[in-house]
Amino acid sequence: MNLLGEIREAIKGFYSLAVGMGVTGKYFFRPEVTVHYPRKTVDNVSTYSGHVELQPGKKNPDGADCIVCGTCVRNCPSGCLTLEVLELMEENPDLEKKPKKIKKLKALIYDYSYCSLCGQCIENCPVTALGFSQHVYWAEFDRKAIKMDLVARLKDQLNAKKEAM
Amino acid sequence: MSSLIQFISRLIPLELIHILIGLVAILAFIGVNGLVLVYVERKVAGFIQRRPGPFEVGPWGILQTLADAVKLMGKQLFSPSGGDRLLFWLAPMLAFAPLPLLFMTIPVGKNLVAFDANLGLILILAFSGLNVLALCFAGWGSYNKWSLLGAIRSVSQAVAYEIPMLLAVLAVTLTTGTLQLSAIVDAQGVWPWQWHFLTQPAGFIIYLICAFAETNRAPFDLPEAESELTAGFHTEYSGMGFGLFFLAEYSSMVVVSSVCTVLFLGGWKGPGPEILGFVWFFAKVYGLVLLMMWVRWTFPRVRFDQLLNISWRWLIPLSLFNLLYVAAVVKI
Amino acid sequence: MTTETLCGDFYTHCFQAEQDKEHEGRLIINMGPQHPSTHGVLRVIVEMEGEYISRAEPVIGYLHRMHEKMGEIKTYHQYMPNMGRVDYLHALAWNWAYIGAVEKLCQIEVPRRAEFIRVITCEMNRICSHLVWWGAYLLDLGAFTPIMYSFDDREQAVDLLQMITGSRLTYCYYRFGGVRTDINDAFIAGTRDFCKLMKSRLPMYKDLVTDNYILRKRCEEIGVLPLEMARRYGATGPVLRGSGQKYDVRRAEPYSVYPELDFEIPAFPEGDAMARYRVRVAEMEQSVRIIEQSLNMLPQGDFMAPKSPKRIKPPKGDVYFAVEGARGKIGVYIISDGSSTPYRLKLRSPSYSNLSLFAELAKGTLLADAVSILGSLDLVIPEIDR
Numbered sequence: 001m002n003l004l005g006e007i008r009e010a011i012k013g014f015y016s017l018a019v020g021m022g023v024t025g026k027y028f029f030r031p032e033v034t035v036h037y038p039r040k041t042v043d044n045v046s047t048y049s050g051h052v053e054l055q056p057g058k059k060n061p062d063g064a065d066c067i068v069c070g071t072c073v074r075n076c077p078s079g080c081l082t083l084e085v086l087e088l089m090e091e092n093p094d095l096e097k098k099p100k101k102i103k104k105l106k107a108l109i110y111d112y113s114y115c116s117l118c119g120q121c122i123e124n125c126p127v128t129a130l131g132f133s134q135h136v137y138w139a140e141f142d143r144k145a146i147k148m149d150l151v152a153r154l155k156d157q158l159n160a161k162k163e164a165m
Numbered sequence: 166m167s168s169l170i171q172f173i174s175r176l177i178p179l180e181l182i183h184i185l186i187g188l189v190a191i192l193a194f195i196g197v198n199g200l201v202l203v204y205v206e207r208k209v210a211g212f213i214q215r216r217p218g219p220f221e222v223g224p225w226g227i228l229q230t231l232a233d234a235v236k237l238m239g240k241q242l243f244s245p246s247g248g249d250r251l252l253f254w255l256a257p258m259l260a261f262a263p264l265p266l267l268f269m270t271i272p273v274g275k276n277l278v279a280f281d282a283n284l285g286l287i288l289i290l291a292f293s294g295l296n297v298l299a300l301c302f303a304g305w306g307s308y309n310k311w312s313l314l315g316a317i318r319s320v321s322q323a324v325a326y327e328i329p330m331l332l333a334v335l336a337v338t339l340t341t342g343t344l345q346l347s348a349i350v351d352a353q354g355v356w357p358w359q360w361h362f363l364t365q366p367a368g369f370i371i372y373l374i375c376a377f378a379e380t381n382r383a384p385f386d387l388p389e390a391e392s393e394l395t396a397g398f399h400t401e402y403s404g405m406g407f408g409l410f411f412l413a414e415y416s417s418m419v420v421v422s423s424v425c426t427v428l429f430l431g432g433w434k435g436p437g438p439e440i441l442g443f444v445w446f447f448a449k450v451y452g453l454v455l456l457m458m459w460v461r462w463t464f465p466r467v468r469f470d471q472l473l474n475i476s477w478r479w480l481i482p483l484s485l486f487n488l489l490y491v492a493a494v495v496k497i
Numbered sequence: 498m499t500t501e502t503l504c505g506d507f508y509t510h511c512f513q514a515e516q517d518k519e520h521e522g523r524l525i526i527n528m529g530p531q532h533p534s535t536h537g538v539l540r541v542i543v544e545m546e547g548e549y550i551s552r553a554e555p556v557i558g559y560l561h562r563m564h565e566k567m568g569e570i571k572t573y574h575q576y577m578p579n580m581g582r583v584d585y586l587h588a589l590a591w592n593w594a595y596i597g598a599v600e601k602l603c604q605i606e607v608p609r610r611a612e613f614i615r616v617i618t619c620e621m622n623r624i625c626s627h628l629v630w631w632g633a634y635l636l637d638l639g640a641f642t643p644i645m646y647s648f649d650d651r652e653q654a655v656d657l658l659q660m661i662t663g664s665r666l667t668y669c670y671y672r673f674g675g676v677r678t679d680i681n682d683a684f685i686a687g688t689r690d691f692c693k694l695m696k697s698r699l700p701m702y703k704d705l706v707t708d709n710y711i712l713r714k715r716c717e718e719i720g721v722l723p724l725e726m727a728r729r730y731g732a733t734g735p736v737l738r739g740s741g742q743k744y745d746v747r748r749a750e751p752y753s754v755y756p757e758l759d760f761e762i763p764a765f766p767e768g769d770a771m772a773r774y775r776v777r778v779a780e781m782e783q784s785v786r787i788i789e790q791s792l793n794m795l796p797q798g799d800f801m802a803p804k805s806p807k808r809i810k811p812p813k814g815d816v817y818f819a820v821e822g823a824r825g826k827i828g829v830y831i832i833s834d835g836s837s838t839p840y841r842l843k844l845r846s847p848s849y850s851n852l853s854l855f856a857e858l859a860k861g862t863l864l865a866d867a868v869s870i871l872g873s874l875d876l877v878i879p880e881i882d883r
């Protein structure tokens with residue numbers, strides 16, 4: 001390349017740098033776009049799927065609709081759900097027949113630290129008793145602390161709702 | 166009381182007291198300046214990138230750098246095993262020690278100068294060269310390959326950029342005929358069109374580019390290019406070892422900006438009463454510092470051979486031409 | 498010398514042993530696994546002569562999670578969430594590759610609406626991926642600001658994807674025979690706005706970065722990859738297209754509704770880092786085009802095949818299905834023995850082939866250029882290790 005060409009290129013280069021400075025200079029005066037997290041939160045949390053939770057049932061508003069079938073536990077790829085079942089003998093008015101065994105949900109232990117939020121448990125539940133929560137900002141110091149009983153959580157939630165009403 | 170002062174002044178020469186007061190003021194200035202500039206830099210970066218910058222500690226986060234400084238001081242100092250401990254710890258001190266001297270000869274306002282040496286410019290150029298030695302020691306003493314590469318880079322970079330810088334400065338001294346900074350300021354008038362950057366635009370631009378390189382600021386921050394050399398020469402430093410390098414970097418930014426102001430932008434001169442000269446001076450200096458920050462947050466880093474090319478192929482010939490041109494102008 | 502031979506691990510020793518006699522004593526440096534420019538835990542051992550690299554060798558495996566082995570013990574449904582973790586930047590392409598393979602194996606019909614939803618979301622995810630690359634590449638080259646701008650834009654797209662998939666990074670959205678949730682009007686409106694936004698942002702990217710003299714000097718004629726060499730290593734995606742070959746799975750092995758869509762395959766013949774850069778930026782434009790077209794063509798109907806099976810038990814046989822990811826050809830190969838878990842599952846990740854280029858490409862370049870080349874290959878380390 002001849003000298004003139006090089007000089008022209010250098011000047012062009014300088015010009016391109018000035019254009020770049022113009023861009024950043026312009027943005028210097030634009031308002032900031034970040035959200036100051038602990039004081040403000042983003043407004044689209046409602047669309048986010050947080051951890052899995054039991055939802056208040058349609059048939060059984062004081063608890064979950066869960067029929068203790070175990071499908072969610074079997075389908076979970078990460079093995080983070082465990083069912084604890086309460087087996088009850090149903091009192092049968094007809095004394096001749098044997099009392100029927102019924103299963104009740106005692107606890108559904110959920111280990112959030114293993115969950116991949118894939119939604120398999122939710123999609124496969126026959127009575128749609130499970131759902132994603134909107135509990136997004138959740139941090140703990142101990143991984144044991146994010147293992148919880150979903151039944152107890154639901155109960156707490158329902159109680160809190162009742163108190164609010 | 167007055168007799169006491171007379172007594173003391175007979176005991177210690179007045180000049181020495183002057184220097185001592187200046188030194189104390191400068192040391193205080195360096196510390197405060199470091200804190201302020203780090204804060205400003207982070208805010209500038211934040212605004213350019215459309216985020217708030219520091220805002221947690223104190224109102225608008227102004228105490229953030231203070232908290233950082235306390236953290237740095239509280240950190241454990243350790244030297245890498247296998248390294249040369251003497252050089253390793255000498256380096257940050259060597260980077261920091263010449264700084265007060267550099268500030269000494271800079272006229273901040275009329276008669277507001279700690280030590281008005283008639284070879285002030287030489288003093289500054291000579292002592293700022295010590296910085297290279299510090300980086301070199303740091304790189305060698307760290308016993309880390311990345312640090313060593315950073316040190317090598319810094320030496321060749323400094324050598325390459327001293328020359329055009331000196332030539333650009335020389336052109337100014339050619340017109341003023343003195344190396345005394347206050348005299349150089351006096352040679353320039355009150356209004357912007359009487360300043361040297363208009364009579365020697367090439368020299369001004371060359372000096373600015375060299376200033377970026379000399380202070381190792383982006384886009385010429387190769388000795389510490391963190392995407393290539395992790396952190397370059399200060400990879401192994403923690404605590405105040407790192408803090409001193411940091412302080413030195415920000416102070417040398419102010420030094421090169423001050424020299425630039427004195428040489429090309431009329432120093433403390435400006436319209437208005439002379440007593441307000443220092444306002445003008447600081448406005449100009451911090452304007453230049455802001456420019457340096459703005460550039461840093463805009464451009465990618467140049468490559469090492471390109472950096473040297475810019476110096477050897479463009480700046481040195483240009484500054485030689487500039488010198489010739491200025492000499493011709495002076496003669497005519 | 499004794500201390501030197503004691504330094505380093507197995508790989509360094511091997512690397513050292515291969516050193517020529519005449520070059521003995523050259524500096525051997527580990528770039529990574531915690532080096533800022535390797536984006537994660539890639540490790541490259543380099544032999545340096547001054548600032549020049551005389552030999553380089555990538556060492557991988559620091560992020561191996563046995564995704565392929567996991568495929569053999571999980572049922573077809575259970576393996577789905579794994580796909581979002583292979584390449585977290587273009588998770589939906591991996592989703593698609595796996596889902597598509599199983600659908601092909603079991604011959605599951607996908608409703609047209611679902612296909613369009615897949616195209617829209619996948620292209621959106623591609624833009625996100627390229628935006629992250631764009632920022633990270635410039636970070637490698639020492640510019641700090643672009644990544645903030647690109648993340649600002651990416652955030653808009655991620656918000657939209659979150660609206661329908663529920664997650665922000667590791668999506669698990671496609672299902673056998675459709676997608677998990679339908680898209681709503683808010684999403685469609687938001688996507689149209691996003692397309693407009695991207696169109697207005699791309700010129701700014703050009704001004705700030707593409708035209709920048711310093712950047713051009715850092716990319717042009719750096720890491721020139723001849724087409725023949727790209728073929729030899731099996732490079733795909735923007736890396737191959739940066740060498741001039743117009744190869745794109747969306748056109749070469751058409752799947753879904755891509756044949757109906759009108760888009761171009763950008764390719765640049767120079768083969769340098771700048772060509773790869775330009776390909777990606779041009780691809781963002783094309784993706785915007787695809788999204789706009791698909792939104793216009795979006796039919797009504799089911800988003801999930803009505804007879805989608807709850808349990809998958811494919812017939813015996815094998816299947817290979819490939820999609821075009823942001824980094825190249827993503828392939829999933831499944832051998833089924835008729836049970837509810839695959840007999841073998843093989844993932845073809847583009848980054849793996851693209852990385853293997855690096856050793857040859859970096860030879861004789863400056864250290865800074867090697868960083869630029871590594872960045873221009875757009876590697877995602879979890880995808881390499883799987």
Ligand code: SF4
Binds near residue numbers: 078079114
């Ligand atoms: S979302 Fe997936 S990983 Fe989490 S509990 Fe449900 S099935 Fe298991």
Ligand code: SF4
Binds near residue numbers: 065067070124128130
């Ligand atoms: S799948 Fe649903 S009903 Fe069955 S155990 Fe789980 S939560 Fe209960």
